[in-house]
Amino acid sequence: MLLYHSALALLALAGTASSHxxxxxxxxxxxxxxxxxxxxxxxxxxxxxxxxLQSPNLVCNTxxxxxxxxxxKAAAGDTLAFRWFHFNPSDPGDILDPSHKGAVLTYIAPFTEGNGAIPIWSKLAQQGFDGEGATIKMIANGGKVEFSLPKALxxxxxxxxxxxxxxxxxxxxxxxxxxxGAESYPSCVQVEVTSSGDALPDQDFxxxxxxKYDDPGLFFNIYVPFDTYTPPGPPIWDAEA
Structure with a gap:
């Protein structure tokens, strides 16, 4: 089992050069x-x-x-899709190394010109492991991850x-x-929302x-069988509450 686990880890390391x-x-x-x-x-x-995890780059990256x-420009209730790529955005297969199984998390905050490294964030959506990792589903979807803006936003x-x-x-x-350790690839998008709602993100994450380094969503072994996985961060923000 130890040799098997070590081999898997070496395969993961071998993919890091093409993973970003x-x-x-x-x-x-x-x-x-x-x-x-x-x-x-x-x-x-x-x-x-x-x-x-203490770097301000964790929030909106460098x-x-x-x-x-x-x-x-979007309206509350609209469906947005963010598209990711590795090096060549015109190559639909150049997205992320499939060894990089994991979650996709989406957060929202009031606009700031700063780096966002302050407690202003609320979680809009999360995908972990449902049969397979969310990053694998993202690759299969051409690098796109969809979510909806709350109608009450x-x-x-x-x-x-x-x-x-x-x-x-x-x-x-x-x-x-x-x-x-866990690898985070964060990116921040500026969005202007039209709406008749009045819900403002209030989790202040x-x-x-x-x-945390010992968070079970960040310190996790994908190479052994598991039934559940809980992504890090707060629960999904309920804009209707």
Whole structure:
């Protein structure tokens, strides 16, 4: 069993060179909004993962504090799809190494020109393991992850953060094993919402305090059989409450 586990870990390490991912664009109700890099997406300087849970880069990645010049326009209740890629956005197969099984988490916060590393976030959606990892489903969907804006969401400008959470090395804690641990690929999109609702995100979640190295959603072994997996962070925000 130890040899088997070690072999799996080595395979995971072998895939890291081709594993990285970043966000390319957004669709609103199926309508492509075009290449959003450095337009409405706060595009990171690299497509590398973030492992340091105390780093402000965990929130909106590198360049997270650099506001983009425009916003995606959407209405409360609309379905948005965020599309990810590895190096070549024109290659539908170049998305994420399939060894990087894990979750996809989506958060929202009132718009800020800062890097978002303050307690302002609420969780909009999460996908973990339902038969297979959410990242594998994302790859099969051409790099797209869909979610809906709450119908009761108040009008205004927001940051929406989506995170690919790869767990191929999460059987080791990132604080005790340098170079190991869960890999976070976060990206933030600027969205302007029209609405007649009045619900404002109020969970005030803080990633740098709320994500812990021993969190079972971050310190998790995908190489042994398991029945359940609970992603890190707060529960999904109930905008109707």
């Amino acid at each position: 991912a970043t966000m390319f664009g957004v669709s609103v109700n199926g309508e492509d909004q075009g290449d959003g890099r450095d337009k409405y997406i706060r595009t990171p300087a690299t497509n590398d993962p973030v492992r340091d 360049n997270g504090g650099r506001a983009a010049p425009s916003f995606v 108040a009008p205004g400008k927001y940051l929406i953060r989506q995170e690919l959470l790869a767990l191929h090395m999460a059987d080791f804690r990132g604080d005790t094993n340098p170079g190991r 803080d990633f740098n305090r709320g994500y």
